[in-house]
Amino acid sequence: MAMASHHSLLCSAAIVTTFSICLLYSLSITAEAVNGGFSVDLIHRDSPLSPFYNPSETPSQRVANALQRSITRVNHFKPTSSSSLSPNELPRSEIVAVRGEYLMKYSVGTPPVPVLGVADTGSDLIWLQCEPCTDCYKQTDPIFDPAESKTYRNVSCSASELSYGDSSYSYGDLAFDTLTLESTASAPVSLRNIVVGCGHNNAGTFNEKGSGIVGFGRGEASLVSQLGSSIGGKFSYCLVPTTSQGKNSSKLSFGSEAVVSGSGAVSTGLGPKRPDTNFYFLTLEAMSVGNKRLEFGNYSSAFGDSEEGNIIIDSGTTLTLFPEDFYARLEAAVVEEIDLVRVDDPNQILSLCYKLGSDDIRAPNITAHFKGADVKLDLVNTFLRVSEEVLCFAFLASERIYIFGNVAQLNFLVGYDSEANTVSFKPTDCTNL
Numbered sequence: 001m002a003m004a005s006h007h008s009l010l011c012s013a014a015i016v017t018t019f020s021i022c023l024l025y026s027l028s029i030t031a032e033a034v035n036g037g038f039s040v041d042l043i044h045r046d047s048p049l050s051p052f053y054n055p056s057e058t059p060s061q062r063v064a065n066a067l068q069r070s071i072t073r074v075n076h077f078k079p080t081s082s083s084s085l086s087p088n089e090l091p092r093s094e095i096v097a098v099r100g101e102y103l104m105k106y107s108v109g110t111p112p113v114p115v116l117g118v119a120d121t122g123s124d125l126i127w128l129q130c131e132p133c134t135d136c137y138k139q140t141d142p143i144f145d146p147a148e149s150k151t152y153r154n155v156s157c158s159a160s161e162l163s164y165g166d167s168s169y170s171y172g173d174l175a176f177d178t179l180t181l182e183s184t185a186s187a188p189v190s191l192r193n194i195v196v197g198c199g200h201n202n203a204g205t206f207n208e209k210g211s212g213i214v215g216f217g218r219g220e221a222s223l224v225s226q227l228g229s230s231i232g233g234k235f236s237y238c239l240v241p242t243t244s245q246g247k248n249s250s251k252l253s254f255g256s257e258a259v260v261s262g263s264g265a266v267s268t269g270l271g272p273k274r275p276d277t278n279f280y281f282l283t284l285e286a287m288s289v290g291n292k293r294l295e296f297g298n299y300s301s302a303f304g305d306s307e308e309g310n311i312i313i314d315s316g317t318t319l320t321l322f323p324e325d326f327y328a329r330l331e332a333a334v335v336e337e338i339d340l341v342r343v344d345d346p347n348q349i350l351s352l353c354y355k356l357g358s359d360d361i362r363a364p365n366i367t368a369h370f371k372g373a374d375v376k377l378d379l380v381n382t383f384l385r386v387s388e389e390v391l392c393f394a395f396l397a398s399e400r401i402y403i404f405g406n407v408a409q410l411n412f413l414v415g416y417d418s419e420a421n422t423v424s425f426k427p428t429d430c431t432n433l
Contacts, residue, residue, distance in 0.1 A: 037255030109149030124219030271309015
């Protein structure tokens with residue numbers, strides 16, 4: 001099935017991880033017909049199904065690690081100043097080492113070489129380490145060798161290497177090759193002529209158990225953008241709660257399999273794209289705690305002042321992050337509704353915690369009021385068990401970066417439609433998909 005033509009000069013280089021690659025091309029990217037739609041498994045990095053799983057860690061330790069990753073990931077969303085670029089430098093796209101919480105299995109090349117990549121709605125590139133490795137970080141899986149792939153086509157161009165203050169970097173080529181995704185209900189789906197970043201010189205804070213990144217952002221080099229009309233611009237995911245991750249995988253769907261509709265489904269418009277970013281912005285109008293509605297208002301963010309598109313929805317950030325003033329009002333409203341003993345977070349990250357050995361916290365109903373869509377959150381979306389005796393509110397104050405995180409999205413079918421320019425939510429038992 002033919003894709004939309006791309007006629008552009010594309011240059012991607014990392015901010016935290018330097019990846020300097022340029023491409024001038026005028027080709028139609030094509031993908032094999034996907035027969036209407038397909039689904040793949042998403043694996044949480046702390047699931048027993050994940051290579052990152054450490055059986056010696058307690059559930060509380062895994063939560064603590066996820067919270068810390070959530071805080072660290074905020075730096076990924078900080079925009080760069082274009083004023084720091086010289087006139088001859090081109091726009092940049094970021095690759096961050098082992099970011100995100102969800103992994104997906106795929107293969108690259110012909111014959112296919114398996115890759116375990118981070119599925120990231122905050123990234124715009126499909127990336128992996130490649131031979132010949134002039135300087136690569138240690139990787140558990142075999143490193144992809146383009147010379148062994150019958151379908152690999154390197155795209156040559158000139159690009160000067162760019163340096164930044166972080167110790168992590170990747171320098172390599174941009175190329176076309178075949179990606180193969182393992183469908184949950186049918187034969188593997190082969191996608192031809194997909195643009196991938198092939199890193200030959202990589203070092204820094206990468207993890208040897210992960211071997212790639214699959215970008216699902218709004219940029220033209222992301223997987224969903226490249227698939228374009230072949231999937232009708234649609235993808236969705238359904239994230240299972242942490243208590244079910246050993247038994248069930250989350251699901252990532254494309255095309256007709258990604259339609260979110262029926263009873264309980266609500267939709268909100270995507271906010272406008274921002275300069276130098278390809279994140280998914282939504283418009284949050286208010287939060288309700290019980291019958292008390294708290295208007296979100298117009299907060300200054302790292303992306304400018306706008307009530308339209310004022311919060312990022314992200315699958316790779318654990319917590320939901322709000323402006324400091326708004327978070328304070330939200331926390332105060334929750335405190336009014338819960339008559340329990342407050343304690344400190346043993347991880348010293350979350351602000352509102354209670355001493356409670358069970359999950360019977362009798363929390364008030366909390367609703368996120370997006371423009372045109374009221375998303376009613378359940379207990380699994382609002383509180384995290386951080387120890388055997390402590391439950392904490394899964395929201396946090398943030399300075400100028402506001403994110404609707406993945407805990408708030410658990411047990412929702414979340415659908416992205418780039419053609420309709422919407423994001424939809426439907427309460428769903430994700431363990432049953």
